[in-house]
Amino acid sequence: MPDSPSPAAATGAGRKLTAAVLGLTALVTVMLCAFALPGVNGGPRHIPVGVSGPQQVAQALQKKLDGDAWDVTVHASADALKEAVRNRDVSGGLVVTSGGIDVYTVTAGGPMAANALTAMANAVAAQQQTQATVHDLVPFPEDDPRGAGFSAAALPMIFGGIFPAVALSRLFPGHGGLRTRLAGVLLYSLVAGAAVAAFLQYGTGSLSGDYWLTTLGLALGMAALTTTFIGLEAVMGMAGIGLGAAVVMLLGNPFSGLATGPHWLPSGWAAFGQLLPPGASGSLLRANAFFDGAGAGAPALVLTAWVALGVTLVLVADHRRPVQAPSQTAGVARESVA
Known part of the structure; x- marks a missing residue:
């Protein structure tokens, strides 16, 4: 019959197995935290957006929207706002006109931010009893519209x-x-x-x-x-x-x-x-x-x-010199003596 492992060997194997199980569990937990926490805690965080329109209306919008979710700047005109969007100075913006609100988004710059800006603009338009029209200035290509x-x-x-x-x-x-x-x-x-x-x-x-x-x-x-x-x-x-x-x-x-x-x-x-x-x-x-x-x-x-x-x-x-093994060093010394 084969010899059974000694108690000391069995104890050592048990400790190694326990350490391996705990280590692998910790690794899986860390991976779960790394991948899950960004999704759970995701949301608009200081997204730079612009507003334009009549001065008093634009300043009122800036005061209302500026906060943890949005960093709002006022632009002199709709063209200035669109240029800022294309140059990535802002991630989108709202232009208040007599016919409603024009929303300028850049889906290719971040689809989640574009969706959040659209939702925010719809809420503002509903409060003002008007309509919001979305213009995607930089969309994903037609062959892959969702990116x-x-x-x-x-x-x-x-x-x-x-x-x-x-x-x-x-x-x-x-x-x-x-x-x-x-x-x-x-x-x-x-x-x-x-x-x-x-x-x-x-x-x-x-x-x-x-x-x-x-x-x-x-x-x-x-x-x-x-x-x-x-x-x-x-x-x-x-x-x-x-x-x-x-x-x-x-x-x-x-x-x-x-x-x-x-x-x-x-x-x-x-x-x-x-x-x-x-x-x-x-x-x-x-x-x-x-x-x-x-x-x-x-x-x-x-x-x-x-x-x-x-x-x-x-x-x-x-630039590090390879360390010679002792046998190599002894061989070099013998050759030098010879």
């Missing part, structure tokens, strides 16, 4: 940063492969950015901007993720990629605001999400694909900083 393809791009872009870092680290391991891995990241980002932009713009019809501008933005986003992962791997080993992937998946993805727009998240969460590569990549893609680059400066700067961080980590690892 499903755009919203679905978040996870592929994240995995598009993790998988290449793992593959390049396996194909070109060790200190000698550092520069090759870095060169591979930059080349991959350009090729993958062009491929993703082509698929979303010509395959699904989800984007409508300049193809090459969108390609450069996607390439910068992928380079920010992959370069950072390569740098973490160079300094910390595969544990660095695991750490980076956990942060990006548990925080970067749910706080990116890609599907809803960042103004739909609580203020602190939205600001933090825009400082991580997924949030900045989504904002840059939105700016290039629908607004001709308006508002692209801040996310592009954030992504450039992440690329610089990754390259810096690679250079730090590259």
Whole structure:
């Protein structure tokens, strides 16, 4: 008969099993919190909107609407308001006319904010016993009117940063492969950015901007993720990629605001999400694909900083001299004596 495990071994196995179960339960709970809390606590948070019309009416609207949900500014005319919307200075607006209220929205800038603005305008119009007419200045393309393809791009872009870092680290391991891995990241980002932009713009019809501008933005986003992962791997080993992937998946993805727009998240969460590569990549893609680059400066700067961080980590690892094993050191000494 096979020997039964000793009491000490059984106790050790029980402790390991308990630790594993508790650890996995904690991981699932953290993931649930990260993905559920932004949705539960979502809502309009200081969405910038404009109002225009007769001076007294516009100022009264500003005083009435300005608060936690809306940041309201008064514009001199309807044309000035529409120009501010297209330049992304505001996310929409209301123009009071003799015939009712004209509502200007930008669905491609954030469908949840556009819906909330429309609902708010209908409520104002009902109070004034008039009608609200909605004008969508920047809609999603006709082939994808709900922006499903755009919203679905978040996870592929994240995995598009993790998988290449793992593959390049396996194909070109060790200190000698550092520069090759870095060169591979930059080349991959350009090729993958062009491929993703082509698929979303010509395959699904989800984007409508300049193809090459969108390609450069996607390439910068992928380079920010992959370069950072390569740098973490160079300094910390595969544990660095695991750490980076956990942060990006548990925080970067749910706080990116890609599907809803960042103004739909609580203020602190939205600001933090825009400082991580997924949030900045989504904002840059939105700016290039629908607004001709308006508002692209801040996310592009954030992504450039992440690329610089990754390259810096690679250079730090590259300047470290590989530590020789004791047997190698003894062999070199014997050869010197001989």
